[in-house]
Amino acid sequence: MASIRDVAKKANVAACTVSRVLNGSASVAEETRQRIEQAMKELNYIPNELARGMFKQRAGIVAMLVPSIRHPFFSSLADQIEKELYQQGYKMMLCSTGDDIAREREYMKTFRSNIVDGVIMGVSNLKDEEYEAFQKPLVMLDHKVNEEIPVVVSDHRTGGILAAQKFLEGGCRNIIHICGLDAPEVLSFQSHRALEEILSARGVQVKAVEIKWSNFDFDGYLELAKMILEKNPEIDGIMAADLPAVAFLKAARQIGRKVPETLCVVAYDGTYVVDTNLLDITTIVQPVKEIANRSIGVLVDLLEGRPAKPAMNMLEVSLREGNTTKSRIPS
């Protein structure tokens, strides 16, 4: 690999002059510049980004940590994030934890070693102190650590409210909510709070069933869905992420439950998984593009020393009405 000094030697100048040509950082005589450019071409020279990054204290890479890369929500989000980063001149390092805490901790440690400039945390199972001790710019998704570390989050409370309305309109009395792990900092749990608040007030039962996001396996979801529906025939409403929601629809069909007549289903996320379904699924849609845009906006501002935006970034969700819920109950 040709280095800047090889180029310098070939062009009969000092290394610093080559550097000046590379960066346009100072004036170089036209004749010298041409000689240097010629030498670079002949040696097929490409500057070593590691060395550059060492000096600049910048790697040009942002890490994103998610529970699973193939999960449709996270792969859609990573896709958008990579596009945003590309536009801002950064590359994306994408890592998954499989919801394994040790792995999350290990990756966080790696990220501190100057190999990335900042991190988007799409998973957060460590203790708050561990995020606070992280000395680089960090953007948390769906998880509030403190007033300092920026968070980007969908308005899950509204998501819960919109879903609750659908269940009420459908006359449902027993709802199951398939959700992520419960923890006060996990903001997506707000949807559950809202759901419970509204529905309990009307005497509707709401039960949470927790599952992990990683290592998702559709057949597992399907079995779970069948079991739940068979053991609890009184269940008449389901809220779940796209994939488990679809599993419930498939299970319902297999055991002969009519949707939406005797079972209302609301999917949560709005990835392409709901689009591919033969049914038109009622869905709470998270604004993936805006989440990516805001996350990278906030992170890059931090990285490049621009004034910090507010730490809390809440983005609107929307309801897409399908026919897995009833529009109005005949009274």
Add this chain to the structure above:
Amino acid sequence: MASIRDVAKKANVAACTVSRVLNGSASVAEETRQRIEQAMKELNYIPNELARGMFKQRAGIVAMLVPSIRHPFFSSLADQIEKELYQQGYKMMLCSTGDDIAREREYMKTFRSNIVDGVIMGVSNLKDEEYEAFQKPLVMLDHKVNEEIPVVVSDHRTGGILAAQKFLEGGCRNIIHICGLDAPEVLSFQSHRALEEILSARGVQVKAVEIKWSNFDFDGYLELAKMILEKNPEIDGIMAADLPAVAFLKAARQIGRKVPETLCVVAYDGTYVVDTNLLDITTIVQPVKEIANRSIGVLVDLLEGRPAKPAMNMLEVSLREGNTTKSRIPS
């Protein structure tokens, strides 16, 4: 950020001694070691991987370039690749081109600048010379450049043959194959060749319709599918990647075509998209795990200077029979 010299100063030793403790590369007196470890802890020291990589000429990162990160096949593959890389001590940089040649070229240039050690190419729209000129270890997926650059590929020919048999069993006479861009180096096109070879010999029509993998949008596929089915009522067989295959199933239902009675559908890839469908879809399954395993195996051998395996790595596909094809035609 504390550097190795700060640690050295605090522990009253030279930097090289700290380095020896870090790497266990030479003997250090027990008492000195403890003093150094203490200093590292107090300073919250983490070695700078950029500097390390510069010396070692190794970044510890492998790039993967795909047309789209959210495409289910590529996100599943990237997921497995990341897991394999993790086990081998590498991190994954995941980049997408959106099938844009300029972007692919730009990323390839970036990858040469020592920021990654090697590349897995899940997309390949450049000229062969450009891959040949790339001076780092490279593994191509589904694309043979020459006898030197390693390729990992599914046995698409067998995939085509298996599908052809299903169409013959179902008595289909007019097949449409939705496929990627035609190019002699794109090995996935072998499935089309096989399909055509076998079916033409039996007087069955086969037509290829080319689409791009990136920026896939299910509604677009759905429109395309409807248009094709409506304009060509004679079509009675479809082979397509999971997502467009599902689009055809949805389109068929919307315009009242019976599957499999009057339309046989074979999906190609076998991602979770086929699992989520309410129908049990006949599918040619690519061995994603093996592709990831083999790709990283070959790449890491190259990176670590182990003897090269054969350049061509062909992996078996399998057929998963569902009920979107007919098992046997009543004669």
Add this chain to the structure above:
DNA sequence: GGCCGCTATGAAACATGTTTCATAATAAAA
């Protein structure tokens, strides 16, 4: 003619961790 200021360029230092070579000190062998 002498001083000012600008352009072009190089030498050297720096970013950080690693390695080679040299040296001192101690232990073992003769």
Add this chain to the structure above:
DNA sequence: TTTTATTATGAAACATGTTTCATAGCGGCC
């Protein structure tokens, strides 16, 4: 006791690109 081997450690060089500071050359101005 002297020689040899071994252990522990540091100084300096290296990997590569960037920046600061110094210097030389040249045109313009009074």
